[in-house]
Structure formats: C-alpha cells, structure tokens
Amino acid sequence: MTLSDQPDDLGFGIDSTATEVLAGIDLSGRFAIVTGGYSGLGLATTRALAAAGARVLVPARRTDVAREAVAGIAGVEVDELDLADLGSVRNFADRVLDAGRPIDILINNAGIMATPLTRVGEGWEAQFATNHLGHYALVNRLWPALTADGGARVVVVASGAGETPRINWDDVHFQNGYDKWAAYSQSKSANILFAAELDRLGRAAGVRALSVNPGYILTPLQRHLSKEEMVGAGWIDENGTALLPEFRAPEQGAATQVWAATSPRLADAGGGYCQACTVAKTFDGPADREAAERLWALSAELTGVDAFGKSE
Structure with a gap:
C-alpha cells in the first residue's frame, strides 16, 4: 500500500475524529483487518475505514454480536477469532x-482490561495472553499476506499504562501474586515493545508498525470495573457521566489508530508510539531494543510461531 500520493494531514490532534483523519483519503481496493472491530474504538475504526472505501474484516470471539454491530456497514465481513486460543488464531x-x-x-x-485473575492456554495470565500473545501469533501467521503487496501497516493499540514499558520477566504470568492493573500495564507494555520490534524486523519487507495510545475513552473495555471503582477513581459520577476532561468520544479515540494506519506522513516511518495523531515517543534506545528483542524471543517460545526465525 502506497500512501505517499495521498493528501497530507494538517492540524489533527486529541479532538479529531477518525472520519476527519480520513477526509480526502481513498481506501478503495484496500483490505483491512480490525480485531475487536465491532465494539467501542474498534467499531468506530471499522466504520471510518469502510466509509473511506476499504474492505474490512472484523475477527470476533462473539460473531453473532459482531454481525449485529456491523450490520448495514458496506464492505465489512465478520469471522471467528478468539485471541486467547492459539488454535483459533491459527x-x-x-x-x-x-x-x-x-x-x-x-x-x-x-x-x-483489569480482569479478575483468569488463566488461558498453558496457564497464561489472560491479559498478557489476549492483549499481546494472541496478536503476536496473529501477525506472525498472517505475515505472507502482510508482505504480499509490500507497504502494509500494522497498528497495535496500547495505552498510557504501558508508556514506560515494564515486563515482569521473572513471573510474566503472575503465578506469585496477581494485581489486575499491573497485569494490564504489562500487557500494554508488551504491545509497545512488540510494535517496535515488528517494525525493525519487517521494514525490509515494506511493513511498518506503530503502537497507539487512544487516550481516555469510556467503552466496553471497562466491563470488568464496577461503577463504584470508577466513581472512586473520579472517572464518572453516580449517573455514569464522564467527569475527567480528558475523556473523549470513541470516534475521537479511534482517530489516532486510523491516522497511524493511513497517514501519508508515516509511509516511510514506523516503530513509534502515537497519541493525539502524532508520534509522541520512539523506543529505539539500547534498553528498549534489548527488552523488545527479549519479548519477541519469549513470545516465539510461548506461541511456537516466528515469521522471522524458528517456528513450530
């Protein structure tokens, strides 16, 4: 996919919407996959990409719910995928x-996000397994299709929780004491490091990768949090109304990931961490590189797949 002939983006920021980011960009003939693209930020992303002409495939664990959510959106298909199940990913x-x-x-x-302790697969902690390992395996298994035309972009949705990446190398699956927020932060750190390493490995094939912090958005992602927790944190009032001025609508939260996927400014760039429609940080220092390489090796060992080295 070559985007260099598309109009440049000007003035996008935290209040921009996915539709505004795609104004003037024609994605006709392009094929996009959006995991979780039937709810919250994902649904806003699916709608925007489809409206710009892309064919969008939405992998979903709950296919019936997904088909209902995307009904009436032209050019959108749904298929079954459970990211916590490597057989389903394959x-x-x-x-x-x-x-x-x-x-x-x-x-x-x-x-x-912030789930009760749940184990999946080989006893893996569910947030690390779903948010990172499932996506790692998915990208590596789809590598032939990502490199078929050259110039593909992979966007990994992280969060501010992982902005200073930390992996609990000695107990990545929290066998010795579980904290739901520490586990969530670790999974988002993994998202950032994965995107950085994928970009390094994939750029020779024309594939670029970026991670994205969408900002504060109230979506079904908070389903495991009680209203009392969110009220206590100052996120919402007793009526469920957002209190923090940082909160944005899903269409605004989706803007940065759509921008990262399509912006002509990023046609020859990658590896960075994006927020508010800009590359806010890069993770290319020696410590970051070492952590990213170590995470890749661990992920390959756990999943048994590596498009750039040993595989199952």
Missing part, C-alpha cells in the same frame, strides 16, 4: 491466507 489466519487477499492494514485493537 484457524483464522489459515482462512485469511487461503482466501489469497493481501492485507494492507492490520489494526490490533481488541483487548481486555
């Missing part, structure tokens, strides 16, 4: 590859 990727469609945009948007 089966989904196989179906995509068998269809023979090159992928132009892959937005790793799905995620869970």
Whole structure:
C-alpha cells in the first residue's frame, strides 16, 4: 500500500475524529483487518475505514454480536477469532491466507482490561495472553499476506499504562501474586515493545508498525470495573457521566489508530508510539531494543510461531 500520493494531514490532534483523519483519503481496493472491530474504538475504526472505501474484516470471539454491530456497514465481513486460543488464531489466519487477499492494514485493537485473575492456554495470565500473545501469533501467521503487496501497516493499540514499558520477566504470568492493573500495564507494555520490534524486523519487507495510545475513552473495555471503582477513581459520577476532561468520544479515540494506519506522513516511518495523531515517543534506545528483542524471543517460545526465525 502506497500512501505517499495521498493528501497530507494538517492540524489533527486529541479532538479529531477518525472520519476527519480520513477526509480526502481513498481506501478503495484496500483490505483491512480490525480485531475487536465491532465494539467501542474498534467499531468506530471499522466504520471510518469502510466509509473511506476499504474492505474490512472484523475477527470476533462473539460473531453473532459482531454481525449485529456491523450490520448495514458496506464492505465489512465478520469471522471467528478468539485471541486467547492459539488454535483459533491459527484457524483464522489459515482462512485469511487461503482466501489469497493481501492485507494492507492490520489494526490490533481488541483487548481486555483489569480482569479478575483468569488463566488461558498453558496457564497464561489472560491479559498478557489476549492483549499481546494472541496478536503476536496473529501477525506472525498472517505475515505472507502482510508482505504480499509490500507497504502494509500494522497498528497495535496500547495505552498510557504501558508508556514506560515494564515486563515482569521473572513471573510474566503472575503465578506469585496477581494485581489486575499491573497485569494490564504489562500487557500494554508488551504491545509497545512488540510494535517496535515488528517494525525493525519487517521494514525490509515494506511493513511498518506503530503502537497507539487512544487516550481516555469510556467503552466496553471497562466491563470488568464496577461503577463504584470508577466513581472512586473520579472517572464518572453516580449517573455514569464522564467527569475527567480528558475523556473523549470513541470516534475521537479511534482517530489516532486510523491516522497511524493511513497517514501519508508515516509511509516511510514506523516503530513509534502515537497519541493525539502524532508520534509522541520512539523506543529505539539500547534498553528498549534489548527488552523488545527479549519479548519477541519469549513470545516465539510461548506461541511456537516466528515469521522471522524458528517456528513450530
């Protein structure tokens, strides 16, 4: 996908919407995959990409809910995917590859937050497994389709919680004491490091990757938090109304990930951490590089797949 002939973006920021970011950009003929693209930020992203002409595939664990959510949006398909189940990831990727469609945009948007202790797969902590390992395996299995035309972009939706990446290397799955926020922060740190390393590894094939902090948005991501917790944190009042001035609508939260996926300014860039429609930080120092490489090796070991080295 070559975006250098598209109009440049001017003046986008925290209040911009996904629709505004895509104004003047024609995505006709482009194929995008948006994990979790049927709820919250993902649904806003799906709508914006489809409105700009892209064909959008929405992988979903709850396919019936997803089909209802995207009904009436032209150019959108739904397929089954459970990111916490590596067999499901493999089966989904196989179906995509068998269809023979090159992928132009892959937005790793799905995620869970602050869940009660849950174990999946080989006893893995669910937030690390779903938010990171599932997406890691998905990208590596889809690598032939991402490189088929050259110039694909991978966007990994992180958060401010991982802005200073920290991985609990000695106990990545929290076998010795679980804290839901520490586990969430670790999974978002992994998202940032994964995007940085994927960009380093993939740029020779024309694939660029970026991570994104969408900002403060009230969406179903908060489903595991009680109203009392959110009131106590000062996020909402007793009626559920957002109190923090930083909160934005889903269409505004989706703007940065849509910008990262399509902006002509980023056609020859990647690896950075984006927020408010700008590259806010890069993770290319020695410590960041070491952590990103270590995370990649660990992820390859756990999932058994690595498009750039040993695989199952």
